[in-house]
Amino acid sequence: MARAATTADVFNAIAEPRRRAIVDALRDGRGHAVAEVVARLRLRQPSVSKHLGVLRKVGLVSVSRSGRQRLYRLNAEELKPVHDWVRTYTPLWNRQLERIKERAERKTHERVTDQRERPEPKEGSSW
Amino acid sequence: MARAATTADVFNAIAEPRRRAIVDALRDGRGHAVAEVVARLRLRQPSVSKHLGVLRKVGLVSVSRSGRQRLYRLNAEELKPVHDWVRTYTPLWNRQLERIKERAERKTHERVTDQRERPEPKEGSSW
């Protein structure tokens, strides 16, 4: 078989950089007209319409009519599967830091305890 | 132009479910022979080799020879771009919780048992 459709799931939908840019442009959660996105990203209107169509099919955006324009609104929670998947790998590249920190802690144990750094300054927590 | 190559970046590479499954299979960070992955995921060997080739091209895995087998090891930190991008959206689906908390704060005198907001605006109709 050929490659999976871009509309197959969110992972395929966001593989395209311009679609991520569109998602970024809708970040504020409010409705945005197509022309707005076109102006912001400097893409052609049909291109934006097509990309929005893909995003809509996977549920990442929803549309509402307002006069002759259509307002696209981000459905951010549809990105959760991506986050949930990739999130499980963060310990693998944080382990480095953890080890360094650990060693630093052990060393500091000999001296005065200086706790000004939180153990997890990075995210790691999703919800 | 056509769709970007799967080897264009990590986003495209992980769009394919089997490739994510392979990444999952290599999660422990140790080297794994191709046959191991083949056995685990029940895919054909050429298929696995090809997928591993894609993952290698984007840097998600690295190879080392050991006798007649090749050990593939996960390079989890290459997933960081994905995490960094999607991570910025987590507040948007946490807003639910925030709202609930907010309401609870504002209306402490009322009983808060109302958390049945469940938007599911999936799938439009027109194509």
Add this chain to the structure above:
DNA sequence: GACATTTATTCCTATATGGGAATATAATCG
């Protein structure tokens, strides 16, 4: 109704895909 505006859709095309099957390459063993 004629016209303008906003967005969606159609047609085209070069390109890459992923699977299957077969085969090539590589390393090890007897």
Add this chain to the structure above:
DNA sequence: CGATTATATTCCCATATAGGAATAAATGTC
């Protein structure tokens, strides 16, 4: 060496893309 094991590569093909250009809805305005 020949045989076996482990993996990579090649060939074939149906399918889907993304952009461009042109055009088709759909709606609002006069």
